[in-house]
Amino acid sequence: MMLELTQTDYEAIRAHGEETYPHECCGVFLGTASADQIQVSEIVRAGNTRLDSLHNRYNIDPGELIKIQRQARNKGLDIVGFYHSHPDHPAMWSSTDFAEAHWYGCAYSITSVDKGKANLTNAWVLTGSSEEDKKFETIEIKRS
């Protein structure tokens, strides 16, 4: 499984993390998915509603997500994943990231932003089909 996005979009998700530093940024990947590839056609920035803990938590308002989904549908696209940043923290999913992951089959990407500069960007697909068997599986990011 591979996450494919344009170099422009790859740089944009990293730039988003730098802009919101020292807070976590978050956003949505729109595109199409097949058995071995998640193809991102567009990224959409989202608001982080965790105003109580912006430096280490994010949450996308479901109402905003529905509007993004509607936009995607009008373009023949689906929600295929999400991205967020970890300010001064590794680009690795946390126990919180895992507990709050429910979009099976979708990509999750994290960028570490160290002292305001984007460092690593990693990605995983949430495998499984339930809360009981879900797992994060590392996937390659292919920039085109």
Add this chain to the structure above:
Amino acid sequence: MKIHIPTPLRVYTGNQESVTVDASTVDAALQQLAVDHPALRGHLFTAEGKLRSFVNVYLNDDDIRYLPAKEATATSAKDELTIIPSIAGGACCCCC
């Protein structure tokens, strides 16, 4: 009425992005959905029959949790339900 199915649950609706049910309340619509697509029931509801905490349901643009009648809210054929799982997370704070 139409019910929009999120990406991770479409495998249980024959990959359909939306399905149509005939129901007069939000709860009746969700129950009919689970009857028509039985594999969805465990993903939407707990063993006690409550909506799972991370499953958000919107009636048009309104979160049903904040509607006065919640799941008992009346619906019509032109309404749309959207099921949308939560998306959240964040860095571990074990080193904070």
